[in-house]
Amino acid sequence: MSYSCTDFADDVLNNLVNLGLVSAADVPDNDPQAQANLVIRSIIETTGGAAAAQTFFAELLDAIESLSAIAEQHGASTLAQFMYLQSAVLKGTHIEIYPREAESLDFLKALPSGERWWKHISILPING
Numbered sequence: 001m002s003y004s005c006t007d008f009a010d011d012v013l014n015n016l017v018n019l020g021l022v023s024a025a026d027v028p029d030n031d032p033q034a035q036a037n038l039v040i041r042s043i044i045e046t047t048g049g050a051a052a053a054q055t056f057f058a059e060l061l062d063a064i065e066s067l068s069a070i071a072e073q074h075g076a077s078t079l080a081q082f083m084y085l086q087s088a089v090l091k092g093t094h095i096e097i098y099p100r101e102a103e104s105l106d107f108l109k110a111l112p113s114g115e116r117w118w119k120h121i122s123i124l125p126i127n128g
Contacts, residue, residue, distance in 0.1 A: 021042045044092060045090075045092055053087075053090035055113060056085070056113070057086055060086075070082060074104055077101070081097060082108075088120045093120070094120045096122045096124050097121060099124075099126060
Protein backbone atom coordinates (compact mmCIF):
# COMPACT_ATOMS: atom_id res chain seq x y z
CA MET A 1 0.00 0.00 0.00
CA SER A 2 1.37 3.38 -0.92
CA TYR A 3 1.63 6.42 1.30
CA SER A 4 0.13 9.49 -0.35
CA CYS A 5 0.69 13.21 0.12
CA THR A 6 -2.74 13.34 1.71
CA ASP A 7 -1.74 10.63 4.18
CA PHE A 8 1.40 12.60 5.01
CA ALA A 9 -0.53 15.85 5.54
CA ASP A 10 -3.11 14.07 7.69
CA ASP A 11 -0.39 12.47 9.83
CA VAL A 12 1.42 15.77 10.35
CA LEU A 13 -1.78 17.61 11.26
CA ASN A 14 -3.00 14.81 13.53
CA ASN A 15 0.32 14.78 15.38
CA LEU A 16 0.25 18.56 15.84
CA VAL A 17 -3.27 18.26 17.24
CA ASN A 18 -2.24 15.39 19.55
CA LEU A 19 0.71 17.45 20.82
CA GLY A 20 -1.62 20.36 21.51
CA LEU A 21 0.24 22.63 19.10
CA VAL A 22 -2.84 23.30 16.98
CA SER A 23 -6.53 22.96 17.63
CA ALA A 24 -8.46 20.41 15.59
CA ALA A 25 -11.04 23.12 14.95
CA ASP A 26 -8.34 25.25 13.27
CA VAL A 27 -7.43 22.59 10.70
CA PRO A 28 -9.04 23.60 7.39
CA ASP A 29 -10.71 20.89 5.33
CA ASN A 30 -9.72 20.39 1.70
CA ASP A 31 -7.33 23.36 1.59
CA PRO A 32 -3.74 22.13 1.34
CA GLN A 33 -2.29 25.67 1.25
CA ALA A 34 -4.12 26.68 4.43
CA GLN A 35 -3.08 23.40 6.07
CA ALA A 36 0.56 24.02 5.09
CA ASN A 37 0.37 27.57 6.49
CA LEU A 38 -1.00 26.20 9.75
CA VAL A 39 1.82 23.65 10.00
CA ILE A 40 4.49 26.22 9.15
CA ARG A 41 3.11 28.70 11.68
CA SER A 42 3.09 25.97 14.32
CA ILE A 43 6.70 25.02 13.58
CA ILE A 44 7.84 28.64 13.72
CA GLU A 45 6.00 29.26 16.97
CA THR A 46 7.40 26.16 18.65
CA THR A 47 10.96 26.23 17.34
CA GLY A 48 11.87 29.55 15.80
CA GLY A 49 10.08 31.49 18.49
CA ALA A 50 11.78 29.54 21.25
CA ALA A 51 15.24 30.20 19.82
CA ALA A 52 14.44 33.88 19.33
CA ALA A 53 13.07 34.19 22.87
CA GLN A 54 16.25 32.59 24.24
CA THR A 55 18.39 35.00 22.25
CA PHE A 56 16.34 37.95 23.48
CA PHE A 57 16.73 36.87 27.10
CA ALA A 58 20.48 36.26 26.70
CA GLU A 59 21.01 39.68 25.12
CA LEU A 60 18.95 41.33 27.83
CA LEU A 61 20.91 39.66 30.64
CA ASP A 62 24.23 40.42 28.95
CA ALA A 63 23.27 44.10 28.91
CA ILE A 64 21.83 44.32 32.44
CA GLU A 65 23.26 41.22 34.19
CA SER A 66 20.17 40.30 36.24
CA LEU A 67 16.43 40.65 36.36
CA SER A 68 16.61 42.44 39.70
CA ALA A 69 19.00 44.97 38.14
CA ILE A 70 16.38 45.74 35.49
CA ALA A 71 13.83 46.40 38.23
CA GLU A 72 16.30 48.50 40.24
CA GLN A 73 17.50 50.56 37.28
CA HIS A 74 14.32 50.86 35.25
CA GLY A 75 11.45 49.90 37.56
CA ALA A 76 9.29 46.86 38.09
CA SER A 77 6.90 47.83 35.27
CA THR A 78 9.80 47.82 32.79
CA LEU A 79 10.83 44.37 34.00
CA ALA A 80 7.24 43.21 33.51
CA GLN A 81 7.18 44.67 29.98
CA PHE A 82 10.37 42.75 29.15
CA MET A 83 8.77 39.51 30.35
CA TYR A 84 5.70 40.23 28.22
CA LEU A 85 8.02 41.03 25.32
CA GLN A 86 9.87 37.75 25.70
CA SER A 87 6.53 35.95 25.53
CA ALA A 88 5.60 37.93 22.40
CA VAL A 89 8.92 36.99 20.77
CA LEU A 90 8.26 33.36 21.66
CA LYS A 91 4.78 33.45 20.15
CA GLY A 92 5.62 35.68 17.19
CA THR A 93 3.18 38.35 18.37
CA HIS A 94 3.64 41.81 19.88
CA ILE A 95 2.96 43.80 23.03
CA GLU A 96 1.08 47.07 23.12
CA ILE A 97 2.52 49.91 25.15
CA TYR A 98 1.97 53.63 25.57
CA PRO A 99 4.58 56.20 24.49
CA ARG A 100 5.79 56.82 28.07
CA GLU A 101 6.35 53.07 28.47
CA ALA A 102 8.25 53.04 25.19
CA GLU A 103 10.70 55.54 26.65
CA SER A 104 11.53 53.14 29.48
CA LEU A 105 12.15 50.34 26.97
CA ASP A 106 14.27 52.52 24.70
CA PHE A 107 17.55 50.91 25.80
CA LEU A 108 16.25 47.74 24.14
CA LYS A 109 17.34 49.25 20.82
CA ALA A 110 20.98 49.13 21.98
CA LEU A 111 20.91 45.32 22.24
CA PRO A 112 22.64 43.49 19.39
CA SER A 113 19.25 42.49 17.93
CA GLY A 114 17.39 45.49 19.32
CA GLU A 115 15.62 46.42 16.12
CA ARG A 116 14.45 42.83 15.77
CA TRP A 117 12.95 42.90 19.28
CA TRP A 118 11.43 46.34 18.76
CA LYS A 119 9.33 44.87 15.92
CA HIS A 120 7.40 43.00 18.63
CA ILE A 121 6.29 46.29 20.20
CA SER A 122 3.29 48.28 19.10
CA ILE A 123 3.02 51.79 20.51
CA LEU A 124 -0.55 52.82 21.24
CA PRO A 125 -1.83 56.33 20.56
CA ILE A 126 -1.71 58.69 23.53
CA ASN A 127 -5.50 58.99 23.59
CA GLY A 128 -5.91 55.19 23.45
